[in-house]
Amino acid sequence: MRTLITGGCVVTMDPAVGDLKRGDVLVEDGVVVAVGERVEAGDAEVIDAADRIVMPGFVDNHRHTWQTGFRGIGADWTFAEYLAAIHGTIRPCFRPEDVYLGNLLGRLEALSSGVTTMLDWFHCSESPAHADAAVAALREMPGRSIFCYGAGYRRQGSVEAEIRRVRADVSGDGLVTMAFGLRGAEATSIETVAEELRLADELGLRTSVHVTSDGTRRPIASLHSHGLLRDTTTFVHANGIADDELRMLAEAGSSVSISPDVELKMGFGWPMTGRVLAAGLRPTLSIDDVPAVGGDMFSAMRTAFAVQRGLDGGGDGGSGLRARDLLEFATVDAAASCGLASRVGSITPGRDADLVLLRADDLSVFPVNDPAAAIVTAGHPGLVDTVLVAGRVVKRDGELAGVDLRALRERLLESRDRVAAAAGIDLSA
């Protein structure tokens, strides 16, 4: 199967290939095989990319997708209010069917806005059936998804047994893979962290962990002193950690995921973009919670960029941050944080064809004088015209392929209403 994407402005995010003002991308059996100003492809199926920016798909390495039905209800919440409402009140009322629908529509939204790789940080693990429903939804959607099982949220029974059970089911290296959401040094003992990491190693799982330290507890220094920092762990938020702890993460090759809108709105502290760069690490970006913030990576890039420019005093003198860096954080750097550096994140011959075509003729970005700047400063989901995952077209001409959106919307509304009623939440207020 060969597809030629022709005549687009190609932002490859691969310095060895460079960007092309007008270029072609040839995809064969799901893999990019050629990028150039003119690529001959014989009888390949053609996607006309005139007036389009062609870029690698976004990578969101931290999203609690099951919450999708409650989009926007936490716009004004503090973190304490989020915990009370979502984890205290709403989560216990979720059935597996509700998880399934939240994950289905949430994954679909991400795909539609160009997120080809998404880590589903799952913490609605009320029962094995809940986890299975989350995985089933990810499998049904044609995106590259990582099911990250959060260990600290299981209501009953052995976490280890459940992780092993899910791992036996999600064992391949196909489009849906698995990761392990650690409890972390703030939430449990250092012995438990060590045990969880041993289990992750045994099962071949990368790990992700929330850090919401206020700066007084030095959780990274604690992990460092116990030899528990890995290059396979992504630390989410971590706003309160000290600069020397950031350097420990850099030394270990760990990743940092910044959810700029949630961190700012819920009082986690300033997003660490500049500090992470200063420590010698490349930041990555994530969405976190759609009850509180929007679900597209354009917004995350724009917030992170503006906040760091503000912290730098209105220039790039402090951090050296440029618009293009944000695009790297949301593609190549985030791909590396997911262990997918050799697979996705850039348009490179030999890598999987996870591609997004943006409308360059839309008035919000026209005329596109600098494509990376256009994407970061003015990009939005309405520009996402076409999306390919592993060469398969999942969105074309602005329409998602092969899904009955009307029926899915109705099912999500029914689920939301049932959960809200059970939780005693009045959504009409």
Ligand SMILES: [Zn+2]
């Ligand atoms: Zn989170």
